[in-house]
Amino acid sequence: MSESTQQPAGSTGAGDSGGAGGAARSDHVHGVPIELVNVTKRYPGQRAAAVEDVSMHIPAGEIVVFVGPSGCGKTTTMKMINRLIEPTGGQILLGGDDVSRRNADELRRGIGYVIQAGGLFPHLTVGANIGLVPGLLKWKSSRTTERVEELLDMVGLDPAQYRDRYPRELSGGQQQRVGVARALAADPPVLLMDEPFGALDPITRQHLQDELLRIQEELGKTIVFVTHDFDEAVKLGDRIAVLAERSRIVQYDTPAEILANPADESVEGFVGAGAALKQLSLQRVGGVDLDEAVTATVGEQANEVAARTRSAGREHCIQLDERRRPVRWLSLRDLDREPGLLAARRRDEGMAVVGTQATLNDALDTMLTSSHGVVVVTGRRDAYQGVIRVETVMNAIQELGSDDCAGTRTAAPEGEPAPGPDDPSSAGAGTNGVAP
Numbered sequence: 068m069s070e071s072t073q074q075p076a077g078s079t080g081a082g083d084s085g086g087a088g089g090a091a092r093s094d095h096v097h098g099v100p101i102e103l104v105n106v107t108k109r110y111p112g113q114r115a116a117a118v119e120d121v122s123m124h125i126p127a128g129e130i131v132v133f134v135g136p137s138g139c140g141k142t143t144t145m146k147m148i149n150r151l152i153e154p155t156g157g158q159i160l161l162g163g164d165d166v167s168r169r170n171a172d173e174l175r176r177g178i179g180y181v182i183q184a185g186g187l188f189p190h191l192t193v194g195a196n197i198g199l200v201p202g203l204l205k206w207k208s209s210r211t212t213e214r215v216e217e218l219l220d221m222v223g224l225d226p227a228q229y230r231d232r233y234p235r236e237l238s239g240g241q242q243q244r245v246g247v248a249r250a251l252a253a254d255p256p257v258l259l260m261d262e263p264f265g266a267l268d269p270i271t272r273q274h275l276q277d278e279l280l281r282i283q284e285e286l287g288k289t290i291v292f293v294t295h296d297f298d299e300a301v302k303l304g305d306r307i308a309v310l311a312e313r314s315r316i317v318q319y320d321t322p323a324e325i326l327a328n329p330a331d332e333s334v335e336g337f338v339g340a341g342a343a344l345k346q347l348s349l350q351r352v353g354g355v356d357l358d359e360a361v362t363a364t365v366g367e368q369a370n371e372v373a374a375r376t377r378s379a380g381r382e383h384c385i386q387l388d389e390r391r392r393p394v395r396w397l398s399l400r401d402l403d404r405e406p407g408l409l410a411a412r413r414r415d416e417g418m419a420v421v422g423t424q425a426t427l428n429d430a431l432d433t434m435l436t437s438s439h440g441v442v443v444v445t446g447r448r449d450a451y452q453g454v455i456r457v458e459t460v461m462n463a464i465q466e467l468g469s470d471d472c473a474g475t476r477t478a479a480p481e482g483e484p485a486p487g488p489d490d491p492s493s494a495g496a497g498t499n500g501v502a503p
């Protein structure tokens with residue numbers, strides 16, 4: 068038999084907010100706790116167990132992330148929770164109930180499940196995909212329709228535009244958003260997410276992580292999340308379970324604690340050389356003082372905006388649309404060149420924007436990839452909140468006080484121009500360090 072059940076270190080149970088690290092906290096917990104008791108899985112014909120004698124307590128309303136090397140048993144462990152895989156030994160309790168006593172189909176309808184490729188049915192529209200489980204649960208069609216709209220809105224897709232599309236008509240990131248919406252459809256207390264963002268490009272991935280944290284803040288589900296990416300685990304997890312072969316739990320704790328005190332060399336290996344820098348992933352953009360920029364709204368007179376920008380001692384301002392969403396940076400030169408009313412337009416592709424749920428690490432990445440020393444910060448419904456400067460991130464790094472971060476990331480990556488004084492949004496532009 069194994070040692071006693073792994074409690075997440077420092078946990079006091081449901082809704083416990085843990086340390087400084089990890090995910091968005093919900094004021095209200097809708098999730099239920101999950102208990103793994105001496106769980107073992109032996110696949111037929113395999114000598115070694117895929118999962119051996121694992122015991123673990125997953126508190127209600129928290130995001131617990133499984134990280135570990137390929138083949139260590141993360142997915143097998145997760146799939147035993149919704150009985151896509153049946154354990155060969157031990158017990159799994161969901162809200163105190165033994166899952167093996169439940170009808171497996173019924174159990175799965177009460178557990179949201181998101182996989183890497185979205186797992187959408189290609190022959191069903193987005194709306195039909197999301198409405199699938201409510202349909203199986205025999206909801207009235209009007210209720211399902213309402214729910215589909217609500218969920219599309221929640222995951223940031225306009226219902227009128229996307230409800231009737233087919234999965235092939237969506238980008239990878241949009242498909243994953245629909246996958247998340249579908250998993251949430253019947254409001255299950257538990258979500259299982261198996262590398263849901265693994266196939267996405269870094270920027271889309273970051274946005275979906277932010278969305279997940281925002282949704283979790285509202286919903287307070289119990290979420291088990293599998294990833295290979297330790298940075299993702301630090302960003303999303305209230306707790307991280309670092310697993311080794313056969314899902315042996317090497318360390319189960321808050322991200323902050325794991326970064327500060329890795330249990331052994333294997334965890335150190337995961338944490339990697341930039342441990343201190345990774346602590347930037349513990350700090351959210353929404354948690355630091357944002358800087359102000361001059362803003363202009365569509366329909367305003369360019370010369371009035373220019374005057375306002377000049378009198379603020381700035382050289383740039385941010386144009387917002389009618390819903391206060393940022394669309395582009397405007398320089399004084401642009402404003403002088405385009406007199407008259409500011410016309411409506413779509414957001415500039417290259418505009419560096421992060422949400423308040425993004426980490427300082429995300430903000431730094433965005434600055435480095437866009438070569439701009441400032442990023443625009445948006446909150447709910449993408450509305451403008453302020454800007455964050457490279458100096459703010461640098462100050463945070465200094466406060467972390469580590470040599471290894473100073474060397475690793477403050478320089479622009481090879482081949483990338485460093486933010487320069489002429490860059491419209493570089494840290495050096497303008498009179499006060501913030502471009503605008």
Ligand SMILES: Nc1ncnc2c1ncn2[C@@H]1O[C@H](COP(=O)(O)OP(=O)(O)OP(=O)(O)O)[C@@H](O)[C@H]1O
Nearest residue numbers: 110111113117135136137138139140141142143144
């Ligand atoms: N259906 C199966 N039959 C036999 N062995 C299996 C089966 N599924 C998984 N395994 C084995 O069980 C072990 C654990 O696999 P699992 O997929 O759970 O690991 P993982 O940590 O999720 O891996 P990865 O990170 O690569 O997805 C591996 O050695 C794998 O080869």
